[in-house]
Amino acid sequence: MTVEYRQLKKQNIDSNILFYGQESCAPGYFYRGNNVRSNYVIHYILSGRGTFAPAGQAPVSLQAGDLFILPKGVACFYQADFDDPWSYFWVGMSGMQIGKILQNSKLSDKFYLRQVQDSGFYKSLRQLFHSLHMRESLASNMLTESLLYQTFYQLLVDYPTGKRQQSGLADDYFIAAMTFLEDNFGDPACSVSELCQHLGLSRSYVYNLFKNKTDLSPQQFLTKLRMERAKELLSNSDLNVQSISHFVGYNDSFTFSKAFKRHQGLSPKSWRQIKNAGN
Numbered sequence: 001m002t003v004e005y006r007q008l009k010k011q012n013i014d015s016n017i018l019f020y021g022q023e024s025c026a027p028g029y030f031y032r033g034n035n036v037r038s039n040y041v042i043h044y045i046l047s048g049r050g051t052f053a054p055a056g057q058a059p060v061s062l063q064a065g066d067l068f069i070l071p072k073g074v075a076c077f078y079q080a081d082f083d084d085p086w087s088y089f090w091v092g093m094s095g096m097q098i099g100k101i102l103q104n105s106k107l108s109d110k111f112y113l114r115q116v117q118d119s120g121f122y123k124s125l126r127q128l129f130h131s132l133h134m135r136e137s138l139a140s141n142m143l144t145e146s147l148l149y150q151t152f153y154q155l156l157v158d159y160p161t162g163k164r165q166q167s168g169l170a171d172d173y174f175i176a177a178m179t180f181l182e183d184n185f186g187d188p189a190c191s192v193s194e195l196c197q198h199l200g201l202s203r204s205y206v207y208n209l210f211k212n213k214t215d216l217s218p219q220q221f222l223t224k225l226r227m228e229r230a231k232e233l234l235s236n237s238d239l240n241v242q243s244i245s246h247f248v249g250y251n252d253s254f255t256f257s258k259a260f261k262r263h264q265g266l267s268p269k270s271w272r273q274i275k276n277a278g279n
Contacts, residue, residue, distance in 0.1 A: 017093050017144065020132045024087035025050070025080035035077060040102075041070040041092040043078075043117075044125060048086035053077045067122070068112035072099065076111070089129055093148070101152050102130045106159040113159060118202040121154040141264045154200065173199060174213050177206065181218075187223045188251050191217045195229075227263045230256070234272045 017041055025048075035041035044067045052068045055075040062068060064086070070076045072094075084175040102108045116122045128147040134140040157169055167242050180198055184190040195218060196203050210218045235246045247257030260268045 001239070017091060017132065017148065018094060020090060020129060022046075022087070022089040027082045027085045028080060029085065030077065030079035032088065035070075035071050035075045037076075039092050040072050040177050041090050042125065043068050043070070043088045043090045044122065044129075045086050045088045050085045050086040051079045051081070052078075054068045058113065062112060062114075065113060065115045065117040067116050067125075069102070069107055070238075070241060071102065071111055074111070078099055078164055088139070091125070091129060091132070096151075101156065104145060104161055105155045106161060107155065108161065116158075118204060119154070119158045120200040120202070121151065121158045123200065124151040124154045135164055170212075173201065177209065177218070178221075180224055181222050185222055185229070186247055186249050187247050190222070190249055192222065196248040209228045223259065223263060226250075227260060230260060230266075230268065234268055235275050248275040 005089070031203060044065050045062055047064045049063045051059045052062050053076065054071075061081075068076075068078070068229075070078075072087055085215040091155075107113060124147060128144065128151050131140065131147050133145045134143070160169060177195060179201060181190065184194075192203065192206065196206050199206065201209075206218050210216055210221055214221055216224065230244055232246045233239055233247060237244075241257065242253040243249075248256070250256035250259070257267055260271070264271055268272070
């Protein structure tokens, strides 16, 4: 009998959504209220441009796809561009551990991130923002809370501080990606898109991950898994080509045969004949 038990330390983020909103700003508009916040406000720029300047830092120009945060206790100035004013949505939140989370992410450096629109972090933030518009109920409140945790998680995964931490996360992602493909390549629905959705990562991130680790694209890696399994079945079973094609994730034998020939230079039938003749 195998037993696994592990006691965990309590990890309580203790965070709450305080407010949210969205605005298409007039040219040159800037916030005239108190620029030293008692909470944290994340802004995602949907369109246009503007200027952002935290206290003690030079102003930077930000545009659609960029994100900035107004951190607790730090004066920040931000203003819409006069020619192409930005529109953005924001989520205001409080919590004892949010500062610690930010310190472990790249948001702690300059309080902004560029071009996050393809990241898992933005995907989670967008889902969080949409969930806040749902009719309030126990279910919607649970969804919002879970998405808030997911957003923090994706921030630390996608934009960690330190190359060492980022490398470790990349290794974890690669192992998870390989496991998913190895477990599911026999399903015709298994694809690179499904893999990215399962991991919550952008297609470009997953592509670079596989190229760095295997010198293959994710699609090439998936095809290799299918072809290696097909060769095993061709060598060690009497299954016909149609049956094998279904076992390795193809809906029909014609598509499988074309893929096998591109990969091996021979049709499945010819490959089997040569293999059997050699034995």
